[in-house]
Amino acid sequence: MIKLNNLKDLYSHLARNTPRNTPIIGLKKEGNRYYYRPLKSYDEWSSDVLLGNFSPKDHFFPHDETLFYFKAQKLIESKEEIKPVVLWGVRPCDIAGIGELERMFNQIEYKDPYFMERFDKTLIVGLACTEPWPGCFCTSVEGSPYESKGADIFIYPVEGAYLIDAVSKKGEAAIEGLDVEEVSDVSQLEADRRRAEDKIEKYNFEGIADKLKSMVDSNFWDWIHSPCIGCGTCAFVCPSCHCFDINDSSKGSRGLRSRQWDSCLYEGYTLETSGHNPRPSGSQRWRQRLMHKFSYFPQVFGSYQCLGCGRCARACPVNINIAEIAQKAMEWME
Amino acid sequence: MSNSLTNQIREEARKLLSARKVDLVIGYGEGDNPMRTRPVFVDNPEDAGKLVWPSFGLINLANYLLRYKNTLHRIGIVAKGCDTRSIVALLKENQIDRDRLFIIGVNCPGMLSRQVAREKAGEIIAAENKGETWLFTTVEGKKEVSCFELMPSNCVACRHHAPVISDVVVGDPITEPDGDGYDSVREFEKKSAPERYQYLMSEMSACIRCYACRQACPTCNCDECFVDITQPRWVDKGLDETDLAIWQLIRTYHQAGRCVDCGACEEACPKGIKLLWLTRKMNLVVKERFGFEAGVDPEALPPLATYKKDDPQEFIL
Numbered sequence: 001m002i003k004l005n006n007l008k009d010l011y012s013h014l015a016r017n018t019p020r021n022t023p024i025i026g027l028k029k030e031g032n033r034y035y036y037r038p039l040k041s042y043d044e045w046s047s048d049v050l051l052g053n054f055s056p057k058d059h060f061f062p063h064d065e066t067l068f069y070f071k072a073q074k075l076i077e078s079k080e081e082i083k084p085v086v087l088w089g090v091r092p093c094d095i096a097g098i099g100e101l102e103r104m105f106n107q108i109e110y111k112d113p114y115f116m117e118r119f120d121k122t123l124i125v126g127l128a129c130t131e132p133w134p135g136c137f138c139t140s141v142e143g144s145p146y147e148s149k150g151a152d153i154f155i156y157p158v159e160g161a162y163l164i165d166a167v168s169k170k171g172e173a174a175i176e177g178l179d180v181e182e183v184s185d186v187s188q189l190e191a192d193r194r195r196a197e198d199k200i201e202k203y204n205f206e207g208i209a210d211k212l213k214s215m216v217d218s219n220f221w222d223w224i225h226s227p228c229i230g231c232g233t234c235a236f237v238c239p240s241c242h243c244f245d246i247n248d249s250s251k252g253s254r255g256l257r258s259r260q261w262d263s264c265l266y267e268g269y270t271l272e273t274s275g276h277n278p279r280p281s282g283s284q285r286w287r288q289r290l291m292h293k294f295s296y297f298p299q300v301f302g303s304y305q306c307l308g309c310g311r312c313a314r315a316c317p318v319n320i321n322i323a324e325i326a327q328k329a330m331e332w333m334e
Numbered sequence: 335m336s337n338s339l340t341n342q343i344r345e346e347a348r349k350l351l352s353a354r355k356v357d358l359v360i361g362y363g364e365g366d367n368p369m370r371t372r373p374v375f376v377d378n379p380e381d382a383g384k385l386v387w388p389s390f391g392l393i394n395l396a397n398y399l400l401r402y403k404n405t406l407h408r409i410g411i412v413a414k415g416c417d418t419r420s421i422v423a424l425l426k427e428n429q430i431d432r433d434r435l436f437i438i439g440v441n442c443p444g445m446l447s448r449q450v451a452r453e454k455a456g457e458i459i460a461a462e463n464k465g466e467t468w469l470f471t472t473v474e475g476k477k478e479v480s481c482f483e484l485m486p487s488n489c490v491a492c493r494h495h496a497p498v499i500s501d502v503v504v505g506d507p508i509t510e511p512d513g514d515g516y517d518s519v520r521e522f523e524k525k526s527a528p529e530r531y532q533y534l535m536s537e538m539s540a541c542i543r544c545y546a547c548r549q550a551c552p553t554c555n556c557d558e559c560f561v562d563i564t565q566p567r568w569v570d571k572g573l574d575e576t577d578l579a580i581w582q583l584i585r586t587y588h589q590a591g592r593c594v595d596c597g598a599c600e601e602a603c604p605k606g607i608k609l610l611w612l613t614r615k616m617n618l619v620v621k622e623r624f625g626f627e628a629g630v631d632p633e634a635l636p637p638l639a640t641y642k643k644d645d646p647q648e649f650i651l
C-alpha cells in the first residue's frame with residue numbers, strides 16, 4: 001500500500017498513464033442529481049457525495065444499446081468501438097454490483113460479448129465509505145464499506161491522507177511509476193472499518209434463501225406488494241438488476257436490434273405472445289423480485305443479488321424498502 | 335405531520351372500521367424517514383394508528399382504487415382536494431363505484447415536495463422538522479428551508495384545497511388564494527417558441543422511460559398503454575430524444591380534461607423532470623376552450639366524453 005497526501009496525484013497519474021483520451025468516469029453533479037459521467041478534470045468530481053442517484057452499471061450495460069444493424073438479410077455488427085476507461089471513486093456496494101453483473105453475463109455457456117468487452121477494458125478505482133448514509137445496509141448482505149474486492153485500485157481515506165492499495169494485477173500496473181514509498185503499518189484500517197460498519201443499520205438475513213423458498217404460496221406477497229405502483233425506478237437505480245428487453249426497429253429493409261433495461265415489476269415483463277401472463281398480479285411480481293435477489297441468486301451463485309446500497313428505497317415513490325421487506329419475510333409467520 | 339389532522343383521520347378510520355362500514359381504509363403512513371410517506375391499507379380498527387397526515391404526501395391515493403375495480407371491497411379512502419378530484423374523474427369514467435366508497439376528505443393545507451427540497455437544499459442525507467422549517471443535512475452541509483419554500487408548483491397553483499366530494503371532511507376550511515393558479519403557465523407562454531422548445535426538450539430528453547409518472551397517476555389507467563403495444567408499434571423503445579418526447583407528449587394529450595394537477599407524476603420521477611409544465615398547459619387550454627376543470631364538478635361531463643355544437647373548433651384545420 002502507498003500513501004498519498006493528495007488524491008489528485010493518483011487521478012493525474014492515471015490520466016497520464018492510460019492510453020490517450022481514456023475517459024475517467026466519476027460522480028458528477030448534473031442538474032440536482034449525481035451521475036457517473038466522464039470527468040473533464042479532478043475538480044469536476046463530486047468527492048463529497050457517497051452514492052450517485054444511479055449506479056455505474058450504465059457504463060457496462062447501457063440503458064439502451066444497439067446490438068447490430070441489418071439491411072435486408074444482411075447483418076452488420078455494431079460498429080461502436082469500445083475503448084478503455086477508468087471508473088473513478090466507486091463505492092464497495094457498486095463494485096459488488098458490477099461483480100454480480102459479471103457473474104450473470106460471464107457464464108461458461110453464455111458470455112455476453114457486449115458486457116464483457118466493456119468489463120475487461122475498465123479499470124475500477126474503488127473508494128472506502130468513511131461516512132455511510134442512513135438507509136445503507138451492505139453489512140447485512142455480506143458487504144462492507146471497506147471491502148476492496150472487485151476493485152483494481154482501492155482508496156482508503158485516512159487522517160489527512162489516502163492509502164492506496166493495488167488490488168489486482170491491472171491495478172498494480174496502473175499505479176506503477178507513482179513515485180511514493182510503501183506504507184507497511186496499515187493496522188489503523190481495521191479500526192476505521194469497524195467504525196464505519198458500526199454506523200450501518202443491521203438486519204439479520206441468515207437463512208433467508210430457504211425461508212423464502214417455503215413462502216411461495218404465502219399471503220406475505222399480497223401484503224408487500226400493496227403500496228407498490230409498479231414503476232421500474234427500483235430496477236433502474238439498482239446496481240445489480242440486469243434484466244433487459246430486446247427490440248427491433250426498422251424502416252423498409254433497414255433496421256437495428258437493440259436492448260433496453262427492463263423491470264420484473266412491469267406487468268408486460270412476462271407477457272407472452274399468446275396473451276398469457278404467468279405473473280399477472282403485482283404480488284407475484286414482487287415475489288419474483290425479492291426471491292431473485294435473496295433466494296434464487298444465493299442458491300445458484302452463492303451470494304445475494306442485493307448489495308445493500310439502499311438506492312431503491314430512496315428513489316421509490318412510495319418508499320418501499322427492500323431491507324425492511326426482507327427482514328419482514330424472516331419474521332413472517334402464516 | 336399535522337397532529338390534529340392525523341388524530342381526526344385516525345378517529346374517522348377507527349369509527350368506519352369498527353362499524354364495519356368499510357373493509358379497509360387507504361391512507362398515508364409513515365415512511366423510513368421523516369421525509370418519506372407510504373400508503374397504508376388498514377383493515378382493522380386497532381391499526382388505525384398507522385394512519386398519519388404527512389408533510390411530504392404527494393402520492394395520489396385514488397390510484398389504488400383502481401385495484402378494487404373488480405372486487406367487492408367497500409373502501410374508505412383518505413383524500414386531499416386533488417385526490418377527490420381524481421375520484422370524481424374516475425367515477426365519470428366508470429372506473430369505480432361510488433356506493434362502495436367512503437371518502438374521508440381532508441381540507442388540505444398543501445404538501446411539501448422531495449423534488450423541491452432537493453432543488454433547494456441539494457442531496458439530502460437526513461431531515462428534521464423544526465415546525466415552520468425543515469433542517470436538512472446535505473452533502474454540502476446543513477441547510478434550513480421554510481415549509482412555504484418546499485411547496486411544489488401544483489400546491490402553489492392549487493385552488494381546490496377542499497374536497498370536492500366526500501362523506502366526511504376533516505380539517506379547517508382553507509381560504510383559496512386569489513387568481514386561477516395559471517400565472518406560471520402564462521409567464522412561460524411569453525417566452526419565444528425556440529426558448530420553450532429548448533426548455534421542454536431538455537426536460538423530456540432526461541427521461542429514462544421507467545414510467546414512474548404513468549404508474550403514479552390515477553388517470554393513466556388504460557388496460558394497455560400505447561408505449562407497451564408492440565403490434566403495431568407506436569413508438570420505439572429506446573432513449574432516442576424523439577421517442578422520449580413522443581412518449582411525454584402523448585401521455586400529456588391523453589390527460590386532456592382529465593389531469594387534476596396532483597403532482598404525483600412529477601414527485602415520482604427519478605430524474606426530477608418538470609412534467610407538470612405540459613399537463614398544466616393542457617389544463618389551461620381545456621379550461622379556456624371548454625370551461626372545464628377535471629374533477630371539480632361531479633355533475634359535469636368531461637369534454638372528451640361529450641360534444642356540443644358550439645364547442646370551439648378553430649384549432650381543427
